[in-house]
Amino acid sequence: MTISPLVDQTIAAIGPLDAAAVAAAEARQGVLTKPPGSLGRLESLSIQLAGILGQPIPQITGKAVIVVAGDHGVAAEGVSAFPAEVTPQMVFNFVAGGAAINALARHAGANITVIDAGVAVDLDPQPGLTIAKVGYGAANIARGPAMSREDAVRCLEIGINAANEQADAGANLIAGGDMGIGNTTPSAAITAAVTGADVASVTGRGTGVDDAGLEAKIATIRRALEVNQPDGSDGMDVLTKVGGFEIGVLAGVMLGAAARNCAVVVDGFISGAAALIAWRLCPDIAQRYIAAHRSVEPGHNVGLQAMGLSPLLDMEMRLGEGTGAALAMPIVEAAAKCLAEMATFTEAGVSDGDD
Numbered sequence: 001m002t003i004s005p006l007v008d009q010t011i012a013a014i015g016p017l018d019a020a021a022v023a024a025a026e027a028r029q030g031v032l033t034k035p036p037g038s039l040g041r042l043e044s045l046s047i048q049l050a051g052i053l054g055q056p057i058p059q060i061t062g063k064a065v066i067v068v069a070g071d072h073g074v075a076a077e078g079v080s081a082f083p084a085e086v087t088p089q090m091v092f093n094f095v096a097g098g099a100a101i102n103a104l105a106r107h108a109g110a111n112i113t114v115i116d117a118g119v120a121v122d123l124d125p126q127p128g129l130t131i132a133k134v135g136y137g138a139a140n141i142a143r144g145p146a147m148s149r150e151d152a153v154r155c156l157e158i159g160i161n162a163a164n165e166q167a168d169a170g171a172n173l174i175a176g177g178d179m180g181i182g183n184t185t186p187s188a189a190i191t192a193a194v195t196g197a198d199v200a201s202v203t204g205r206g207t208g209v210d211d212a213g214l215e216a217k218i219a220t221i222r223r224a225l226e227v228n229q230p231d232g233s234d235g236m237d238v239l240t241k242v243g244g245f246e247i248g249v250l251a252g253v254m255l256g257a258a259a260r261n262c263a264v265v266v267d268g269f270i271s272g273a274a275a276l277i278a279w280r281l282c283p284d285i286a287q288r289y290i291a292a293h294r295s296v297e298p299g300h301n302v303g304l305q306a307m308g309l310s311p312l313l314d315m316e317m318r319l320g321e322g323t324g325a326a327l328a329m330p331i332v333e334a335a336a337k338c339l340a341e342m343a344t345f346t347e348a349g350v351s352d353g354d355d
C-alpha cells in the first residue's frame with residue numbers, strides 16, 4: 001500500500017518492540033526488592049516502555065501533549081449538546097492556558113502544542129498556535145465522505161511532522177488530544193467500522209445529548225456508514241469516509257511518535273478512534289500504545305479491546321483534549337522510575353524468596 005513517501009516511510013519504521021530490552025527489564029523486575037509481580041501494572045508498563053524506547057532501563061526524557069482541533073459538518077445534524085463555535089473558543093482557551101488540559105499538562109510536566117487542523121473559521125495566528133488547516137471543517141459524513149484522500153494524507157503528514165518536532169525536542173512520551181464539537185459522531189462511526197461493533201453499542205452522549213438526541217445520533221451514524229460504506233480493514237478508507245481532520249492528524253501523531261520509538265499515550269474516545277485508524281495502517285503500532293484511561297463513552301472500551309489494550313485509569317472522564325493521557329503520564333513515568341531506582345535484593349541485602 002502506498003499512501004505518500006512520508007507516511008510510507010513512517011509506517012515502515014515502526015517495528016516490533018526491542019526484544020533484548022524487554023528481556024533485560026523483565027529480568028531486572030524479578031530481582032528488585034519486592035515480591036515478584038507485586039507492583040502489578042507498573043511492572044508490565046516498565047517492561048513495555050523498555051521495549052518501546054529500546055532501553056533496558058527506560059528513561060522518560062520529555063512528555064508532550066499535541067492538542068489538535070477540527071470541526072465537523074455532521075454537527076449540523078444536531079449530534080452535539082454544544083454549538084460548533086465552542087471549537088475555536090476552546091482553541092483560544094488552550095493557547096491562553098485556561099483549559100483542563102493546561103492544568104493537567106502542567107501537573108504532568110508535559111509540553112503542550114495546539115494545532116488547528118480544520119476549525120471551520122479562520123483563527124488569528126498567535127504564539128502557541130500552529131495553523132495547519134486541511135479544510136474548514138470536515139464534510140457532513142451523513143451525506144458523503146468526510147474528506148478527499150489528499151486531505152487524509154495531508155492530515156497524517158501534519159501529525160507525523162508534529163510528533164517529529166516533539167521527539168526532536170526530547171519528548172519520548174507523546175499523547176494526542178482532540179477538540180472538535182461533533183467529533184464523538186465520527187469516532188463512533190470509525191469504531192463501528194473498524195471493530196464491526198453495532199453502532200448503538202459504540203455511541204454515547206458525547207458532551208451530553210439527551211435520550212432523544214442519543215437516538216438521533218445513532219441514526220445519523222448508521223446513515224453515515226450506509227452512505228459511505230467504509231472498509232473497516234483499510235485505515236485510509238475509514239479516515240477519508242467517516243473521519244475528521246483532527247482525527248487524521250492524531251493518527252499521524254501516533255504513527256510519527258511510534259516511528260521515533262516514543263511511547264504513545266492514548267487519551268479518550270476520539271484519540272482511541274485515531275488509534276484504531278493508525279492500527280489499521282500499521283498493526284505493530286498497538287504494542288507502542290499505552291491506554292491512559294477508559295472514557296465514559298461506551299465505544300472507547302470497544303476500540304481499546306479490539307487492539308488488546310487495557311486502560312490504566314477509570315476516572316469517569318469524557319472530556320478529551322488529552323486530559324486522560326496527561327493524567328496518566330506521571331504513572332507511566334513512575335513505572336520507569338521504579339525499574340530504574342529500586343535496589344536489587346543483592347544490593348540492599350534483603351533476603352530473596354524461595355525460588
Ligand SMILES: O=C(O)c1ccc[n+]([C@@H]2O[C@H](COP(=O)([O-])O)[C@@H](O)[C@H]2O)c1
Nearest residue numbers: 080180182184206207268269295319320
Ligand atoms: O475523549 C473523550 O472520551 C470525549 C468524550 C466525549 C466528549 N469529548 C469532547 O467533546 C467534544 C465532542 O463531543 P460531541 O458531543 O460534540 O460529539 C470534543 O471536543 C471532545 O474533545 C471527548
Ligand SMILES: Cc1cc2nc[nH]c2cc1C
Nearest residue numbers: 082086179207319320321
Ligand atoms: C466547553 C467544552 C470544552 C471541551 N473540551 C473538549 N471538548 C469540549 C467541549 C466543550 C463543550
